[in-house]
Amino acid sequence: MKKIAFLLLSVLIISCSSSDDNGGTPIVENFDYFPLTMGSNWTYNNEDTEQDPTRDSLYVSSIEVINGVDHSEFSALDPASGFMTNVLSQSMLRTTDNELILNGVLGTPPVEGFPEIAIPLIDVIVYDMNKSNGSLLSEVTGEIAEVIEDIPLKIGYNIRTIQGEIMDDGYGIYTDSSVLTSEIIVNLSIFAEIELIPGTIIEIPILQPQDVITSTNYFADGIGVIFCDTQIEYQLEDLSALGIELPIPTEGYSIATQSLDTYQIGN
Secondary structure, eight states: OHHHHHHHHHHHHHHHHHHHOSTTOOOOOOOOSSOOOTTOEEEEEEEETTEEEEEEEEEEEEEEEETTEEEEEEEEOSOOOSHHHHHHTTEEEEEOSSEEEEEEEEOOOSOTTOOOOOEEEEEEEEEETTSOTTOEEEEEEEEEEEEETTEEEEEEEEEEEEEEEEETTOBTTBTTSOEEEEEEEEEEEEEEEEEEETTEEEEEEEEEEEEEEEEEEEEETTTEEEEEEEEEEEEOOOOGGGTOOOSSOSEEEEEEEEEEEEEEOOO
């Protein structure tokens, strides 16, 4: 009898230790904020302060196994106008126990007259359920050379992903699902290379480093992306005194949203 009582007491102690003393590490429940299965598709209603409403259709087009890990390739029906659907439709995604990881390309920002660019995104962490609100997840920095209006340009970029909050009570109409948020922030700079005299080139700032795009994305457990809020804001330098004119508006501000309309999650 004493042996049985001792065994029961030991089980209780071990049980309490495993549930109450986890070294301060949060216990992550088994959530799937972005199902990546074949047959999954999502449609979005897009609203933009600078254009008429549009509609995007996003879907998983194939599953590719790389180094023994499933990578889901995304595509979208043309034309895709939303910022996030454009990013996802040029990407492959995979998941770990707590992360969503993206490999793809960030294309030209939706700014009229902006030179065409393609920024590679390698193993960018879109969200991490183990990270706290405000944590930096990934950072991509580089420079691209372009020519516009016969003017050589150096376009600098810094792309950051930031972990957001987890809303256990859901968001909007999705009150039955846990919702996670994260941000994609695109900081850009533009410098023109002007040859004053043969052999002497100076760099003139056209766009000082600025957070041009800030996109906040909401993911619902078992559904995927349910809402995107993207802000575009920039201010060019006044170069009229130098006689430099570019086909980019001198300033811009717009807010675009994408709201999930219909979806289907494949098996």
